[in-house]
Amino acid sequence: MNGTAGWRDWLLTDEPASRRQARLSSWYKGWLTFRSNTLAMLGLGVLLFLILAAIFAPILATHDPFAQDLGNRLLAPGEQGHFFGTDSLGRDIYSRILYGARISIYIVLLVVMVAPVVGLIMGTVAGYAGGWIDVILMRITDIFLAFPRLILALAFVAALGAGIENAVLAISLTAWPPYARIARAETLTIRNSDFIHAIRLQGAGPVRIVTRHIWPLCISSLVIRVTLDMAGIILTAAGLGFLGLGAQPPSPEWGAMISEGRKYILDYWWVATIPGIAIFAISLAFNLLGDGLRDVLDPKESNS
């Protein structure tokens, strides 16, 4: 028996011998289900590719993304060693796209660190505490849920000033309510279960119960929702960049690049079109990945 087959049997056993084996086994079975979903694997592949492109941007780039060369402006793709041509200031579009991937991933990470965390805290506290705390927190959530998100993000950015971090903050401030709803619903189903009663009898306080025992169980539904929302978040961030309220020039943020190329769309189509394809690729990848994750982690919600 070779080594891989042995691992496989160990992972797929019906009688796990230890807690670690059971956990790894369930992860492995999930991965097998996920792997059979071709589109989700495609999404994962595109995302990995973009992450690698972002990490190795300095090596893969053929030009300095900020170097202007007015003698060679608006070159067509392929001309003089510029894979995707040059923009109105003679900057290499291919290199700028690579560095732009870093900005997109930076935005994604920032939003992931803020919005779901706020939602998780609001939702679990509301669900666990109950009573008037629940009523007040959920009222606030409902109010935020009823707001027009893009317009509110615009107004927030207007107040905070343009820039990537402020754009992310504005998006997060409008993105957390659905996560609070999900976390609260999960908390309500968990909080009266026997194991929570047992932990409470052992003397655990509310903070410990919420952070150690309820949060871990909310994570999987939140991960699905965040992945599915990520495309919308990227599109909003790109939209703010396009309006000149997100990343500022000369930053190679994709939305801002489309905005710069907009004036030349009729004569030099590639300047605005290529960054758009990049945005499309990353949000499509997140949508495909989210659908796949939902099938694995939450089969009852699947709609295919």
Add this chain to the structure above:
Amino acid sequence: MAQSQTHGEGRQTLSLPPWFKRLLATLATVAATILGLLFVTFMIGRVMPIDPVLAVIGERATQAQYDETFRELGLDKPLMVQFGIYVGDVLLGDFGKSIRTGQEVATDIGRVFPATLELATLGTLIGVILGVPLGVIAAVRRGSWIDQVARFVGLIGYSMPIFWLGLVGLLVFYGILGWVSGPGRVGIFYQGIVEPITGMLLVDSALRGEWAVFRNAFSHIILPASLLGYYSMAYISRMTRSFMLEQLGSEYVTTARVKGLSEWQVVWGHAFRNIRIQLVTVIALAYANLLEGSVLTEIIFAWPGIGSYITTSLLANDMNSVLGGTIVIGVIFVGINIFSDILYRFFDPRAK
């Protein structure tokens, strides 16, 4: 009815009918949400780094002028009092003056809003006409090529930046093919011919019988409206499909089939009848999303609506206009949300 006849004699019963209680609860929700919206816009207006006094009097005013304007704007009062005054003003339709245009913000918005309404309405219409049948057929022929098409349409719609698709649309249909007119609402030769009635150019030119203007305006609006229609089609068809699947899997549909009804009657006469209310709520939400989502589209197509108004004001640091526009869109958004909620809760017996 029977209750009021037996107990109603001689004394007033205080027990209100249940629908009235629910109506009160809904109204309280509306009021709370709108108050919350106003609180957020108020705070945005207060925490912003631009000094509201300097924005009115300019950099070179004396200290005495500064103090006077400071008091005139009510900035010396406590924050809660300021908020109260602000809510009172907004409820009376007073959003303050626009620094950029020099007019009342309410007047400005009244002028630009019909353009957005026209665009969003046409967009939703396109989305409904294409999206509902697509969703129904995708559900009936689950797994067929048309279901794949519906899925593909949805994926593209959820992944593609609308401003980019708009630019590509301009490039292809205006720049290369020349099928439609370019940015703007109407060609320069047709401007100012039609006296406004509703402010919506297509409606006005049709009412006045100016068919040349109508044709020109239509050739301008069709591309941005189709673009918005595409996005609302993606949403509507996805929701229609999942509602229909739920119905088609239930037992009364099997009964209808066993009874020997034609497929057409089963699908449209039975299953579709039961999703009508859910569908109206989805369409209402799609409409609200388009009113909001038209911001980026308006920029691309130089469409003189509320989205362009807010963005231009934003770049000019004209906060009164930005916040006024935010409130108007916010209130409409909240209104449509509540409307679809009421529709669902009051008219769909399953929601009880």
